[in-house]
Amino acid sequence: MAVEFATRRHEELINEVKTMLWGPVVKEExxxxxxxxxxxxxxxxxxxVQDEGGPCAVIAPLQAFILKQILTESDINTWSDIKPEKCNELLIKAMSEILAQAVEPTNTKFSILLIDMPNSIVNGEVPIKNTQMDVDSVLKEIANIESTSMQIDKPVVESQVFHSRLRIHTISSIEEVQKFLTQNISMFKEQFGVLLLLYSVICTKGIRQMRLEISDLTDPLIHSIFGYGSQSLINLMLSGRAVSNVWDHDQDVGGLKLKGIDQQNAVGFLTLLETLRYIxxxxxxxSPSNPVWVLGSETHLTVLFSTEKKLVSAETPAEKAKRVFKKYDNDGNNFIPTDSLQNVLAELGLYSDIEYVDIMKKKLDRHNDGIILITAFMYEFFPEEPRIYPDTFILYHYNGLLRSNINNQVKYHKGQAILLESVVESILDSNPMLTVLQTKWPSIEVQWDVNQNPSIN
Structure with missing residues (x-):
């Protein structure tokens, strides 16, 4: 009876994850x-390398964490000299970090999903020794059972068969996770590696917590027609939170409490959609803790990074002031109700005695309009801080799609960046890369080594 219950619960969990990702019907294409x-x-x-459009929602964040590892490990001089065995190690560390972000403090269990091997125990717990078999033979066996259509490079395995072969391994510590991933890294490098990591992150997070964080449960995390990942899916991979917004903290919008990112992230995110005021x-x-950013276009995710550590730092007092101010700017119009001033000052640790606040209200709201503009607030309490960024620095860009790279070669492209004296912020259809970068550095210009702008699509 216990085995029967465990098997049924295992199947229910897989079905819940499948529905959350793909919707009621999985489109085979x-x-x-x-x-x-x-x-x-x-x-x-x-x-x-990314083969087709869609899985960049997993591949680009994972690449960002790989680059974060490279930039923080002292024994790596240049990425061009990294050996294959070191790449596997970086891959495992990046996967482990993404899983560690997803695990809830109240549940220290990690769930790693692998494809079931022949003769394994079908109760949701597969012995590790059974996972050491040849992965290619298992994939061929599955394909021979369910499909007569075979590709030269990989077998066509239908989604139903894939889901029926998934087994969950429960692991109690991040050290054991790294060990388990090391033992089974070959499976993640085979046909379903992207999906296995994605399902593992969701199961580690937990269906209940996923539902609490996702704003709209009616839409699947993977678009049923175009196949791209939702913002909730991207955020889950980037931060461990499946929220659909990328602003700081939770915000009250029209009486609805909408969840955002709750702390400084290890890697960052910039998007073209911000210039269109969608996000x-x-x-x-x-401003993440490492100089690595996932870049979003309308349809694709790529990665920007730099070796210049001065591009990231602890939050400055002025940055914190703007962030706290925006918490009380419910409509995003760059002003707050005058009556919110005391709360803002108190949250920033500034003097907030009622008599002093009344004086500042009259000064900052001279015309008695009932609002205080962010420009007036910042000018009064946080005069212009010296710029902490260097004037010039090197950037690198990664795009995993073969067809989006020169000569179909997936390589890092180098750019020489300069911050101009005046802001040149603009939306250029001919240069979406620059448009995205200006959401972070409004006065930036970049000269790329290939004499053309790398594609963010």
């Missing part, structure tokens, strides 16, 4: 585009 493993470029040892990216993602 979209599923096949996501059915790829993690493998590195022949032209850039540490750069992951507001907060300080926690624009």
């Amino acid at each position: 979209v599923f096949q585009r996501w059915a790829q493993g993690f493998y590195f470029s022949a032209d850039e040892n540490s750069a992951l 507001e990216v907060g300080t926690f993602l624009k």
Whole structure:
């Protein structure tokens, strides 16, 4: 009876994850585009390759955490010299970090999903020794059972068969997670590696917590027609939170409490959609703790990074002031109700005695309009801070899609960036890369080594 219950619960959990990701019906065409493993470029040892459109929602964040590892490990001089075995180690560390972000403090259990091997125990707990078999033979066995259509490079395995073969391994510590991933890294580099990591992150997070964080449960996390990942899915991979917004903290919008990013992230996020006012990216993602940013276009995700550590730092007093001010700017109009001034000052640790606040209200709201503009507030309490960024620095860009790279070679492209004296912020259809970067550095210009702007699509 216990085995029967465990098997039924296992199947229910897999079905819940499947529905959350794909909706009530899995479109086979979209599923096949996501059915790829993690493998590195022949032209850039540490750069992951993306075969088709869609799985960048997993691949780009994972690449960002790989680059974060490279930038923080002292034994790595240049990424061009990284050996294949070191790349595997970086891959495992990046996967582990993404899983560690997702685990809830009240539940220290990690759930790693693998494809079931022949003769394994079908109760949701597969012995580790059974996972050491040859992955290719298992994939071929599955394909021979369910499909007569075979590709030369990989078997066509239907989504139903894939889901029926998934087994969950429960692991109690991040150290054991790294060990388990090391033992089974070959499976993640095979046909379903991207999906196995994605399902593992969701199961580690927990269905209940996922539902609490996702704003709209009616839409699947993977678009049923175009196959791209939702913002909730991107945020889950970037921060461990499946929220649909990228602003700082939770915000009250029209009486609805909408969740955002709750702390400074390890890697950042910038998006072209912010220039179109579809999205507001907060300080926690624009100013991460490492100089690595996932870049979003309308349809694709790429990665920007730099070796210049001065590009990131602890939050300055002025940055914190703007972030706190925006918490009380419910409509995003760059002003707050005058009556909110005392709360803002108190949250910033500034003098907030009622008599003093009344004096400042009259000064900052001279015409008695009932509002205080952010420009007036910042000018009064946080005069212009010296710029902490260097005037010039090197940037690198990664795009995992072969067709989006010159000569179909996935490589890091180098750019020389300069911050001009005056802001040149603009929306240029001919230069979406620059448009995205200006959401972080409004006065930036970049000269790329290939004499053309790398594609963010």
